[in-house]
Each structure stands twice: as structure tokens, then as C-alpha cells.
Amino acid sequence: MNFDPPPAESAAPTIRDPRRHKFAMLILEGVPAGRSYERAGYQQRAARADSAGHKLRHHPEVSAFIAHELERQRESAQITRKELIAWLCAIIRTPIGDLDADSPLVQEFFTEEIGDSKMIRKRVKMVQKMDAVKQLCSMMGWNGPEKLELSTSDSLAGLLKRIRGHSVENLGNSRPPAGRQ
Numbered sequence: 001m002n003f004d005p006p007p008a009e010s011a012a013p014t015i016r017d018p019r020r021h022k023f024a025m026l027i028l029e030g031v032p033a034g035r036s037y038e039r040a041g042y043q044q045r046a047a048r049a050d051s052a053g054h055k056l057r058h059h060p061e062v063s064a065f066i067a068h069e070l071e072r073q074r075e076s077a078q079i080t081r082k083e084l085i086a087w088l089c090a091i092i093r094t095p096i097g098d099l100d101a102d103s104p105l106v107q108e109f110f111t112e113e114i115g116d117s118k119m120i121r122k123r124v125k126m127v128q129k130m131d132a133v134k135q136l137c138s139m140m141g142w143n144g145p146e147k148l149e150l151s152t153s154d155s156l157a158g159l160l161k162r163i164r165g166h167s168v169e170n171l172g173n174s175r176p177p178a179g180r181q
Contacts (some may be wrong), residue, residue, distance in 0.1 A: 013064040091132035
């Protein structure tokens with residue numbers, strides 16, 4: 001029997017050197033290695049900075065830090081079903097007048113001054129409520145099954161056309177190709 005405690009989660013990798021840390025943060029922002037190397041305060045420029053930046057990018061401490069941060073960003077970028085349902089419900093329930101420029105429900109936000117008076121007109125475009133209702137109903141399984149009428153006189157092509165909602169060509173043609181009769 002193994003009575004050892006489970007291994008503790010390893011701490012997030014850190015970079016002690018401030019220039020290396022700045023370099024890694026610039027890489028995470030999408031700045032190329034050579035430019036990150038220069039902006040982090042190293043002396044080499046141009047082609048030498050590109051080469052040195054590539055080497056520093058693969059330094060164990062730097063690459064471990066970058067890999068950890070990318071994984072953390074990837075995990076935080078995922079949305080759960082519960083979060084999506086909450087967002088759709090917020091779209092449906094939130095009056096457009098309650099929205100400001102920083103709301104996650106706003107697609108477009110404009111303000112303009114009207115004439116010489118100090119009146120400001122606010123124009124807001126938000127996510128469509130009916131689209132949110134349709135998506136929420138679909139996700140929750142609230143849509144009833146669609147009724148499909150069948151008859152024995154339907155051809156296979158006609159049936160497929162009705163199921164798919166678009167034309168199906170040459171499926172109803174019962175003649176064999178030329179030369180194969």
C-alpha cells in the first residue's frame with residue numbers, strides 16, 4: 001500500500017531576471033522574438049537580436065513560463081455551457097436603455113452631441129434578443145420536434161429535398177447511365 005501524499009501541484013514557473021520576464025511578456029503579447037529582445041533592454045539589434053531572441057525564447061526558464069501562461073490563457077478563454085446560458089438570459093432580460101459602452105451585450109455604441117446644446121444622443125446596438133431566445137431554446141431542448149409528413153408516393157429525391165431543405169439533383173432519375181442497360 002502506498003501511503004505517500006499525492007504530489008502537490010507545482011507552482012507556476014517564474015522568471016527572476018527582469019529583462020527575461022519582460023521578454024516573455026512581450027512574446028505573449030505577440031511581439032516577434034527579435035523585437036521583444038530589443039524592447040526588453042538587451043543590446044543586440046536587427047539580425048543579431050533575432051538570433052539572440054530565438055535562443056532566449058527556448059531558454060528553459062523562459063519557455064516554461066511562456067508555456068504555462070499560454071495554457072492558463074487557453075483555459076480562461078473557454079466558456080462553459082452554464083456561462084453561455086447565463087449570457088443568453090442576460091441578453092433576453094436586459095433592457096437596451098440599461099446598457100453602456102462597456103457592457104458585454106453591446107455590439108455598437110455611439111454618442112453624439114445634438115446641435116449647440118449640451119444634449120448627447122446615445123445610440124446602442126445590442127445582440128438580437130430573438131436570436132438569443134432561439135439559441136437558448138435550442139440549447140435547453142425546449143424546441144419541439146419538427147413534424148415531417150411522409151407519404152408512400154414520395155420519391156427518395158423528394159423526401160431528401162424536404163429533409164435537407166435544398167434541392168437534391170438527379171436522385172430521382174431512375175434511368176441507368178447510357179451503355180449500362
